[in-house]
Amino acid sequence: MATMNDLQGKVAVVTGGAGGIGRAMGRRFGQEGMKVVLADVLAEPLDEATRALADDGIEALGVVADVTDYSSVESLAKEVLDRFGAVHVVCNNAGTGAVSEGYMWEHDLADWRWGIDVNVLGVIHGIKAFVPILLEQGEGHVVNTCSGNGGFAPIARGAMGGAATAVYPMTKAAVLCLTESLYTHLEMTGTRVRAHVLFPGGFLNTGIWESWRHRPTQYAATQERHTPDTTLEKVVDRFESAGVHIEFTPLETVADQVIDGIRADNFWMMGPPAPSDQVVSKKAASILARGEPDYLVDVLGKSAENTSESEGGKRR
Structure with missing residues (x-):
């Protein structure tokens, strides 16, 4: 067990810290008396987020870092050590959302590269740059942000x-596998450094719905787009037109999950049991029965099998 009950004076690093879950985690760490390092590729929002923490009396440092570039993450780790001399919690949280359209064989290859480089390689880079530091210290926690x-x-x-993008879920499945593997590798060394996977749960009011607004030039689209870019407003409108009321999960609740998970040394950082948990049971049953993937759902929570005929995708 590597439980940190007393976080006072410890150092936390959060990638994707300029907004959304990352910013909420940074604030929550600061409320525990931790020194907070927010890292993000967006300089202006990062500066604003860091100043907001400082205004609340939190010792905070903002570092512009690109998780797709390992040298940038290495530089982040060096800057953290130069400033604070240690790091105790590393949250590999930076992520990009769904920007693809159409079926997966129609997805722009640039969409795949962007999603993989941020959501998968970004976590790998964080592990490679920071875990050796934690191992040398003999304690620490790595928290990787996943998704249901x-x-x-x-x-x-x-x-x-229509079809959901295949890019985002593929990368988040990889994050879970990476974290499970990290857990095992750390266990084999006998270290007190621990790995955790964060499932925020529910709907979140964050910028990940509109990642296209900050698409880097090196991942510029190579195909002409045929449908409008997704916005959170459009998503909410679709739900309301379907008679579904959206209840956003407070970002503070997600940040509380992380604090509680660290203290309890929980691998799975999740909220209380929810209807979405049934997907896990149905998936396990499908595997054991060697059956069809009847656990797949649309974003409204309906069975994809039940909606296939009405939406022009009748199974033959």
């Missing part, structure tokens, strides 16, 4: 109707 969309099972139909 991929971590449990891919959503079959998207928020705007």
Whole structure:
């Protein structure tokens, strides 16, 4: 057990820290008396987020870092050590959302590269740069942000109707596998450094719905787009038109999950049991029965099998 009951004076690093879950985690760490390092590729929002923490009396450092570039993550780790001399919690949280359209064989290859480089290689880079530091210290926690969309099972139909992107769930499934492997590798060394996977749960009011607004030039689309870019407003409108009321999970609740998970040394950082948990049971049953993947759902929570005929995808 590597439980940190007293976080006072410890150092936390959060990638994707300029907004959303990352910013909420940074604030929550600061409220525990931790020194907080927010890292993000977006300089202006990062500066604003860091200043907001400082205004609340939290010792905070903002570092512009690109998780797709290992040298940038190495530089982040060096800057953290130069400033604070240690690091105790590393949250590999930076992520990019769904920007693809159409069926997966129609996805732009640039979409695949962007998603993989941020959501998968970004976590790998964080592990490679920071875990040796934690091992040398003899304690620490690595928290990798996952999603039920991929971590449990891919959503079959998207928020705007039609096929959901395959890029995002594929990368989040990889994050879960990476974290399970990290847990095992750390256990084999006998270290007190621990690995955790964070499932935020529910719907989150974050910028990941509109990742296209900050698409880097090196991942510029190579195909002409045929449908409008997704916005959170459009997603909410679709739900309301379907008679479904959206309840957003407070980002503070997600940040509390992380604090509680560290203290309890829980590998699975998740909220209380929810209807979405049934996907896990149905998936396990499908595997054991060697059956069809009847656990797949659309973003409205309906069975993809039940909606296939009405939406022009009748199974033959």
